[in-house]
Amino acid sequence: MSYRVLARKWRPLTFEDLVGQEHVTQTLVNSLLKERLHHAYLFTGTRGVGKTTVARILAKSLNCLLKITPKPCGKCEACLAIDEGRFVDLIEVDAASRTKVEQTRELLENVLYAPTNGRYKVYLIDEVHMLSTSSFNALLKTLEEPPDHVKFLLATTESSKIPVTVLSRCLQFNLKAISINDIQKQLIKISNEEGFDIGSSSLLPLAVAARGSMRDALSLLDQAISFSGGAVTDAVLNNMLGVIDKNNLLRMIKALAQGDGVELIKEVNLLDELSPDYFKTLDEFMVILQKIAVLQLIDSDQDDAVNELNDLAHVLSKEDVQLYYQIALNGLRDLSSCIDVRSGFEMTLLRMLAFRPAESNIDKNSELSLKKKLKSSTDKAIDSSEVSNKDESILSGLNASGMAKLLVDNSNIVSVSNEKIELIISDKNSHLSKPEVIKSLELSLKEKFKNSFRVIVSIGNTSQTNTDKKNEEDDKVNSAAKAAILSDPNIKAIEDEFDAIIESDSIKPN
Numbered sequence: 001m002s003y004r005v006l007a008r009k010w011r012p013l014t015f016e017d018l019v020g021q022e023h024v025t026q027t028l029v030n031s032l033l034k035e036r037l038h039h040a041y042l043f044t045g046t047r048g049v050g051k052t053t054v055a056r057i058l059a060k061s062l063n064c065l066l067k068i069t070p071k072p073c074g075k076c077e078a079c080l081a082i083d084e085g086r087f088v089d090l091i092e093v094d095a096a097s098r099t100k101v102e103q104t105r106e107l108l109e110n111v112l113y114a115p116t117n118g119r120y121k122v123y124l125i126d127e128v129h130m131l132s133t134s135s136f137n138a139l140l141k142t143l144e145e146p147p148d149h150v151k152f153l154l155a156t157t158e159s160s161k162i163p164v165t166v167l168s169r170c171l172q173f174n175l176k177a178i179s180i181n182d183i184q185k186q187l188i189k190i191s192n193e194e195g196f197d198i199g200s201s202s203l204l205p206l207a208v209a210a211r212g213s214m215r216d217a218l219s220l221l222d223q224a225i226s227f228s229g230g231a232v233t234d235a236v237l238n239n240m241l242g243v244i245d246k247n248n249l250l251r252m253i254k255a256l257a258q259g260d261g262v263e264l265i266k267e268v269n270l271l272d273e274l275s276p277d278y279f280k281t282l283d284e285f286m287v288i289l290q291k292i293a294v295l296q297l298i299d300s301d302q303d304d305a306v307n308e309l310n311d312l313a314h315v316l317s318k319e320d321v322q323l324y325y326q327i328a329l330n331g332l333r334d335l336s337s338c339i340d341v342r343s344g345f346e347m348t349l350l351r352m353l354a355f356r357p358a359e360s361n362i363d364k365n366s367e368l369s370l371k372k373k374l375k376s377s378t379d380k381a382i383d384s385s386e387v388s389n390k391d392e393s394i395l396s397g398l399n400a401s402g403m404a405k406l407l408v409d410n411s412n413i414v415s416v417s418n419e420k421i422e423l424i425i426s427d428k429n430s431h432l433s434k435p436e437v438i439k440s441l442e443l444s445l446k447e448k449f450k451n452s453f454r455v456i457v458s459i460g461n462t463s464q465t466n467t468d469k470k471n472e473e474d475d476k477v478n479s480a481a482k483a484a485i486l487s488d489p490n491i492k493a494i495e496d497e498f499d500a501i502i503e504s505d506s507i508k509p510n
């Protein structure tokens with residue numbers, strides 16, 4: 001016997017088997033029990049949620065030879081014939097392939113004739129929104145005065161495209177996207193009954209990837225079983241689905257928030273090692289941005305997973321989030337015309353880095369100048385060009401990390417004595433003069449020289465720091481990257497759309 005795909009093999013045959021659509025089945029079961037039957041039903045919902053499945057079960061309920069029942073026997077000739085798709089009085093039509101009015105008329109001409117074997121003649125019209133206007137008119141005439149022996153079961157993914165006149169003559173049922181939890185449970189149940197080796201895998205990645213469609217979930221399970229060639233693990237599933245580590249994406253957004261191009265590209269390289277599906281990755285990226293945008297509005301503190309998003313929601317401005325989302329959306333559209341999708345993905349992120357809404361820039365600038373004013377009135381500025389007694393080597397080869405390392409790299413030495421080192425940093429790095437940073441540097445010095453130094457940091461004009469030197473070296477390479485960004489045809493469009501300006505300093509090469 002040939003292999004039957006899981007989605008067909010496990011297609012629900014009764015209302016009870018149907019997962020996640022209780023709100024629909026309950027109504028249908030009640031009306032069948034009371035035999036309060038309508039002549040036209042419309043089932044709406046996205047793909048793979050069970051629209052035609054519900055319709056077929058309903059057809060069985062109406063035609064089971066025993067009686068009209070929400071629990072068709074599944075054994076009589078009518079039930080078996082419907083399950084096997086060979087029941088003469090269930091006429092299944094795919095409207096997508098029969099849009100012409102002649103075809104619809106031809107179909108409806110037979111409506112008048114009584115059913116051959118069944119109690120009712122059931123017309124199941126799938127993707128009914130595809131019918132032409134004149135076809136809908138023909139259908140409407142029949143719906144207005146249907147013979148008693150006829151039932152119409154219509155299914156569609158796009159109910160908005162159905163004329164109101166038709167809608168008003170149907171009993172409408174909206175099937176929901178099936179929850180991840182429901183899909184996961186069903187996948188585990190089927191795997192156990194089929195004897196699949198799923199080990200300790202939760203099958204969660206499949207349930208998530210199915211996006212509410214049980215049919216897709218089962219197709220993915222089929223694929224996973226052949227792909228794994230043995231035990232299915234979450235790692236295998238992630239690999240198959242090209243699922244990316246969410247933390248990776250969060251780190252990218254963090255790098256964007258900090259305007260850190262080097263870090264951003266580092267994360268893209270890390271991601272690339274997993275040969276991800278860049279379409280899905282960008283899609284996932286947008287999902288995270290959307291969540292951040294929501295958090296910025298409702299400001300909720302929930303579990304740990306949300307905490308990281310919360311942090312980003314506070315760091316990023318609302319305008320930035322909107323802009324990133326729009327750039328990602330444009331990027332997603334363009335990605336299909338990229339020969340090298342990785343570059344397309346990277347370019348999309350670089351665009352985000354290069355743009356900030358003009359308004360938020362003005363805010364930052366005015367904030368900065370205000371800070372400068374406050375500083376200059378309180379601090380006595382020291383000009384590092386006057387510094388003597390330089391001992392550059394004292395800070396080199398120091399085992400400092402994090403902020404302490406930044407302090408070393410962004411400062412000039414003012415003076416060094418046996419117990420004291422005076423440093424100067426520029427105003428924009430004033431956050432590095434915090435006591436805990438200084439403490440950390442003092443500890444590093446003690447470790448190296450076995451001698452306690454007191455570190456004093458002042459704010460003032462710095463001359464070439466380590467960072468400046470490094471930047472100068474990088475500049476040459478950067479200008480090539482900038483040229484690439486600035487000549488990007490998408491740049492102009494985004495500039496216009498968002499009234500954005502290019503922060504060319506934020507462009508960093510790969």
Ligand SMILES: [Zn+2]
Pocket residue numbers: 063064065066072073074075076077078079080
């Ligand atoms: Zn039956």
